[in-house]
Amino acid sequence: MSEAQHDNLQNADGQEQIEQKENVTLISQSVLDEIDNSNAEENEDDSIKEKHEIPVLDYDVLSMEELTDELEKLVENEKVMAIKDHVEGIRKAFSDKYHHFIEEKKEEFSAQNNEEGLDFEYHFPLKNKFDDIYNSYKASKAKHFKQLQNNLEQNFATREGLIEELKNLIDSDDTSISDMFKKVNDIRDRWKNAGAIPRDKYNILWNNYHFHIERFYDIMNLDKEARDLDLKNNLEQKQLIIAKAKELLNETDVMKAFRELQLLHRVWKEEIGPVDRVHREAIWNEFSEITKQMHDKREGLYAIAREKETETLAIKNEIIRQIEALGTEKIEAHSGWQAQIQKMEALREAFFKAGKVPAEVTEETWAKFKNAVRAFNAHKNVFYKDIKNEQHENLTKKLELVEKAKLLKESTDFAATTPIMKKIQDDWKKIGHVPRKYSDSIWKEFKEACNAYFDRMHEAKNAETSEEVEAFEKKKAFLEELKDFTLSGEHKTDLESIKAHIATWKTFGKVPFNRRHIEGKFNKILDALFEKLSLSKKDTEMMRFSNRLEQMSDNDDKRALEQEQFFIRKKIDEVQSEIFQLENNIQFISSSSKGENPFIKEVQKNIERHKDDLKLWKEKLQQIKNM
Template structure:
């Protein structure tokens, strides 16, 4: 995130980032937690080193005690054997020591254990019994290692081998001199065989990692190639975003690379994606700037319309108000959060003026009063109208009612609510017919257009056209937003319920968009006939 902000700053300052300073509270919180983690980590490893040193001191003390038992015998053989076994048990439980000291310390301890047995002059029977027990334990280990050599899971077998080596060295004492070399050689040979299998596995894994490295380098090159393409349209950028998402997915699905180049590979990938994102963000930042410019232009028109809405010189003001409406239609999108409010302000100002104009022109219009009375009576008759169930006949009957209604003429502006009552009855009738939603919508819309066309106020058709164009913009923006949302959902499958719901919503909006475009085409056709 901060890298993107730095790139934006660089873009705005011709590549200079010397003055970049971005305060990101979440980053500060992360730094605090991360520093605390590092402190705990350092304490842990410091304690670990102290423990290793302590364990080394304990083991060296055990060796000294063992040497003392051998060099200064003062107990019975049984007591001495008991003491040696206690030392061996303490040795087993003494814990790990520094890795570079392990072999020397273990060889030293083992040397004195063998020395103890070799210089034992009394109670040979006890010594031989211990040798026999140790021999049996080491033979069991060898038998188990023979099984591990044939184990299919080499990694698992190797881990167990390491554990068996520890038991061999730490927990089992020496065997008789005549068995020592043969037993150790056999154990060592089996260990070598298992090591060879593991090295072969590691070599194969290394080969696979090299293949993965080549694949990831190719993916990075493709990302860089996409970034170098010149894109100037939103739809084209959406295509580029899809390409990058596919390449990112392929990168993450590719396996490990050699450890020594892992960091460099990851950095190259991040830089390639970041470069693409910087160009994408720059493009959309320019779009936002254009929308802000459009907002300023529309705000100026709103201010102008408000200044004229109460003017009584209708002959002078009406052409100006119409010109303002024309200018409004030529201005592009504004930021989404201002779209509804600024349109409402502009529409209210225009409606206020033209309502006053309309009221002035329709004072004492006796013909409109007569038309109102006829329509009122006709509404009463319509209450008794029933559909027959025959689709075509019913549709023709409804259309005839519409023609009759239009034949009565216009009503006074103050009484136009009667049109709403008629339209409400039409809605109920259309709902009962098996018309598609779009068919019914277009029939009602054509009726509305003819009503508007009959009005002597041309701004009604203008306002309707502006309204439809605005709805088209809104639906297109909604489709864009929904499609954009899908791009930010990584690794989601097509049958994901959430993705399916979004796609269903997109299809619904596209159908709605088609209806609005058909309406726009219809109203433009009507205006050309005037």
């Protein structure tokens, strides 16, 4: 495109347009069209220019909460037309995420609710907040458009009137060249200040204006001195624009430089008239070449961005592949699915954080991601649907146990009823989970029935019988006798004597529940006697332990036995952990220093002591199991 064409000057000097030379640098028409369209848009509404100063975030990587906050910030602080592109990007990103989110919730609802007639509803307050902000933005934009449209139409009418005035001036025969020149400059000044016009009329109106300016310059041939002065002034102004454009080539912010170049094109077209034919092609070609260089620099940035987007596409495809793989794994436990869901959430977050992909595959990639997630959720929902059916079966079983417990809770035949109640409790533990909404209520009902029975049973047990009182008195007297007992020093004889005392103690029978402290006193005396025997630590400990277990068994204290077993298992875990830690610590000491290292020897002795303790605890556990 030549300077003459760009200025809409055809034969302004009365000569045929010179054909472009082969060595003139041409700039892509699409780039010029882009610049013209952008200038037409910004001419219509000056506030649009401010959009370049507002950062455009990668909205695809933001969460719905972050998108809502960003929309609110923009709407509250920026002009409506300056954030048009920003708002559209936010709206699309939020919409994609929201619909994906709702699809998942709907699939979960369908999987968990088999009953007919149930409609899916999901209350999501964030969506309401987002819609309120977006609707506020649309209302502000509509109000702005209405006011802008009135101004645009008025400005258009003003500019048409100026063109008509220019046309009449040129066609008049009674005006001198000097007066005409002054009046044209006045029309030019008023034209510059006439304001914005509708963008769809921008090019037509400007072409019409330039056409009549060209006619004026044709007439100006009659006053060559004035014409040449004006053309020279235009040339100087365009040379200044070229100088500014050259400086922009050194700007590190390429996108900012390109936007400023667009403004220079706007000034070139709208505010400066034509130049002399001799310089016209050269100066336009120079400006075009600078524009081409700037365009090439911007294309270089775009190329880097496209490479990054291609890399992101590979990352997102890999994430999709991993999600697809998750959706085919066979998981048969709730804990396993919880781990899968955590993996899924991590992959989902990674997908959104990865960034943009090439525009031509954006929709395809998003569809692949949604399909992969949908397949995973379908696989998960099948499992939980089966779980739900199983939980309803468990509910039926537990309700039956509740009814049994209620029927037995008033029974006074403790000998016959207690084993049945304990079996009911054991059966309850084996059944498994019920639907959450019934879990607390059914457990409360069951616990109240069981507690009612066992409270009555314990109350009856705690009541002192004459036999138990007599047994207490005998044990009390026997303790007094034991105070005078001394060991002979003969190991075998003393051991038999202690065993005989234990056997005698057992013959006295059970004591009242609230007087069982006497058993502890007897155990203390035994402990003191065992300490004096020349038994090994292990044998002494096992004899004490066996005596305690027999007392629990004789008193039918099942709860105490269970607590003892729990305690021993805990001790086994602690000792095993300590052994593992000590052995692991040794691994960090170099082999060359292990041989004579006193610290190592002490640790190894400590390990052996722990192993002996572990063996003892395991024997105790086995003894409880054998009861």
